[in-house]
Amino acid sequence: MTKDTRKAPLTPHNYATPQDSDYQYDEIELRELFDIIWQSKWWIIAITFVFAVGSVIYSLSLPNIYKSEVTLAPTEEASGGGISQMAGQLGGLASLAGVNLGGKSADKTTIALEILESRAFIKSFVEKYDILPELMAVEEWNRRTGIVFNNEAYNPDTNEWVREVEAPKQPEPSSWEYVEVFRDEVLEVSKDDTTGLVTISVNHRSPEIAQQWLEWLVQDINNYMRERDIQEARRSLEYLNKELQQTSLSDMQQVFYQLIEKQTQTIMLANVRPEYIFQTLDPAVVPEQRDRPARALICIIGTLLGGFLSLIAVFILNFFRK
Structure with a gap:
């Protein structure tokens, strides 16, 4: 008898597929x-x-940081309305006379926000309200005792800075140092390009200080832009009155009279509007809950x-x- 050497047919029971090997x-x-x-x-x-x-x-170990926010809307003057819109009707004639009336092309909201974050404005703000210790030397805050200064940096009894720093820094923080701290840790500015609304926030370890500083910032930027426009209008008036005296053409005299009227209206409205550039929609309040850290x-x-x-x-x- 011959031996059957035929292989058994492959069945699912005796054949291992590559998928089975990978699975094992x-x-x-x-x-x-x-x-x-x-x-x-x-x-x-x-x-x-x-x-x-x-x-x-x-x-x-992280200190509580409180955030106070305010929502602002650009006024008619800031968004190109009011006097700026009326002055735009005489923009061409004013350009011939050498006077810049602004108009729709002037985005005063953007200018105001850039000034708000500028080094010169922040430096003036800190010096005006004498808030350098509260900015650079506050260690903690609690509701019973208020703010507590870092004694290793500042002595509140003698108003002396005693911190130990390496050169070129000095015991008393320079404007270069505290302006950077103010920009990075305190001030937050955002603008909604769709609605034009502006949100300004102030972060601090004390909720009362955060709210107070925010009110001062909004007040000061409005006053700064008001004084800026008033001074510009007064310089324009001086120039227009000077040119008016030197011309004998009745048509040019009529143009100068109209331009003088617009500049006079600018000064008048700037003086009577407490909220010149930004109108407060949602005022700043003292926050009761911390904003960070998220422990x-x-x-x-x-x-x-x-x-x-x-x-x-x-x-x-x-x-x-x-």
């Missing part, structure tokens, strides 16, 4: 990973616990980071052991 390989890999994690579970728990405790301590979020992120790093450390150590 993945199953072995996952089982090995779980074994590594289980064997090192106490290390993972310990490292995660250390990160969790560290994140709690770090979040508690719960910091703790969650710190704990997750500790767990992730502990897993990475365990896998790396296991790799070197093998």
Whole structure:
């Protein structure tokens, strides 16, 4: 008899497909990973616990920051209405006379916001209200005692700066230093290009100071733009009156009279409008809740980071052991 050497037909029971091999390989890999994690579970728990405790301590060490906000709308003068719109009708004649009346092309809102964040304006603001200690030396605030100064930086009893800094810095912060702090940590300015509304925010460790500074900022930028336009209008009036006396043409005299009338109206309305550039829609209030830090979020992120790093450390150590 001859031996039957024919191979048995391939069936799902005796044929391993590549997909089955990959599945078995993945199953072995996952089982090995779980074994590594289980064997090192106490290390993972310990490292995660250390990160969790560290994140709690770090979040508690951060001071509370309060934010006061105000919503402003550009006035007719700032958005090109009022006197600016009427003056635009004489813009061509004014250009012939050498006078700049502004008009629709002048975006006073943008100019005012740029001035608000300028170094010269912030420096003048800090000096005017003498708020340098509250800006650079406040350590904490609580509702019972108010603000508490950092004694290692500033002595409130003698009004002396005692902080130790390296050159070129000095014990008393310079305008270069405190202006940067004011821009980065205190003042926030945003403008909605769709509606034109402006939001200005002030951040500080004291909610009362945040609200007070914000009111001063809005008041001062309105006054600054008012005085700026008044001075420009007065210079224009001087020029127009001088040119009026030197011309004998009745048509040119009529143009000068109209231009003088518009500049006079500008000065009059600037003096009677308390909110010259920005009109307050939602005034600043003393915040009752802190804006930051988000301590719960910091703790969650710190704990997750500790767990992730502990897993990475365990896998790396296991790799070197093998």
